[in-house]
Amino acid sequence: TTQRTLVLIKPDGVARSLVGEILGRIEAKGYELSRLELRTADGALLEQHYAEHVGKPFYAPLVEFMGSGPLVAAVVSGHRVIEGLRALCGATDPTTAAPGSIRGDLARDWGLNVQQNLIHASDAPESAEREIALWFPGL
Numbered sequence: 042t043t044q045r046t047l048v049l050i051k052p053d054g055v056a057r058s059l060v061g062e063i064l065g066r067i068e069a070k071g072y073e074l075s076r077l078e079l080r081t082a083d084g085a086l087l088e089q090h091y092a093e094h095v096g097k098p099f100y101a102p103l104v105e106f107m108g109s110g111p112l113v114a115a116v117v118s119g120h121r122v123i124e125g126l127r128a129l130c131g132a133t134d135p136t137t138a139a140p141g142s143i144r145g146d147l148a149r150d151w152g153l154n155v156q157q158n159l160i161h162a163s164d165a166p167e168s169a170e171r172e173i174a175l176w177f178p179g180l
């Protein structure tokens with residue numbers, strides 16, 4: 042099944058000059074970059090993107106961090122790409138993300154409650170379509 046998913050290389054990934062490394066891993070796995078853009082996200086977009094986390098203690102710091110500098114937004118396509126990207130990313134927590142994964146190899150645990158974990162990828166087909174519509178209206 043060909044799918045598409047939304048990938049965000051978070052501001053820590055851009056600030057640490059890991060964009061090429063992260064995109065290289067996605068391309069090397071055989072996935073296609075359908076859209077790719079460097080941009081600084083505004084609060085309204087981030088609040089919609091993270092709507093499911095409203096009320097959680099990490100919500101406000103997460104929105105602030107995600108808007109703190111440029112990030113890379115991409116639509117990535119391929120066979121079972123939603124599951125595939127989640128596996129490439131590794132677990133949310135940089136400390137326990139498996140070696141070999143993007144977070145396991147590259148994310149540092151700064152003691153910031155797993156906020157700066159380099160990359161976001163949609164977790165299900167419905168969230169992928171919802172997120173793609175937010176970040177790339179009309180695509």
Ligand code: CMP
Nearest residue numbers: 099103153154155156157158160161162
């Ligand atoms: P992401 O895949 O973008 O989806 C939700 C984000 O919330 C997650 O990556 C982390 O960056 C962040 N997150 C999840 N759990 C926590 C937590 N316990 N504390 C702080 N941030 C979190």
